[in-house]
Amino acid sequence: MAEKSILAYFNTPEKAQQALEQLKGLQLIDSAIDRFDGYAGDGADRILTTGDIPSLGAMTLSGTFGDRDAGILAATSVSASGYSSGGYDNRVSGNDILLTAIVEEADYDKAMSIVRQSGAL
Structure with a gap:
């Protein structure tokens, strides 16, 4: 099966973590949460x-x-x-938290819905 990547930007680590917890219910292959500047x-x-x-x-x-x-x-x-x-x-305020997730293609739309509902850009 094919994989799809998601880059979702959040303004707090807690929101990114909340989204990641929900993504774990899907076919999540890999993930990371990082702060950047x-x-x-x-x-x-x-x-x-x-x-x-x-x-x-x-x-x-x-x-x-x-x-x-x-x-x-x-x-x-x-x-x-x-x-x-x-x-x-x-x-610095703003969306400086990056959630990177790789999901199976079949779960991509559901994963995008989860990160958007969690407040991602």
């Missing part, structure tokens, strides 16, 4: 407190950027600059 490297929600400050993005976003240019780009974020506090807990 527009910058390279890893980041965290705390301020870096060491003396080594390679960029504003590294300091305020706790990013570990692979090169200087990525750190400079991250510094343009409103969360890094302080011009906006972003969303709850200073996180």
Whole structure:
């Protein structure tokens, strides 16, 4: 049987997890839930407190950027600059949670219905 892929974007991990739980009732082959942003490297929600400050993005976003240019780009974020506090807990608000699911083709329409009803884009 053929497989179909679904990429569904959510604004909270809980909504993505809720959709995934419902998808498990179908012929689910593989799945993953990930948070993503527009910058390279890893980041965290705390301020870096060491003396080594390679960029504003590294300091305020706790990013570990692979090169200087990525750190400079991250510094343009409103969360890094302080011009906006972003969303709850200073996180960027929006649909930054990605649910990736692979289902059997026969269950594709039902799976799409589930993710849409769960609030996916």
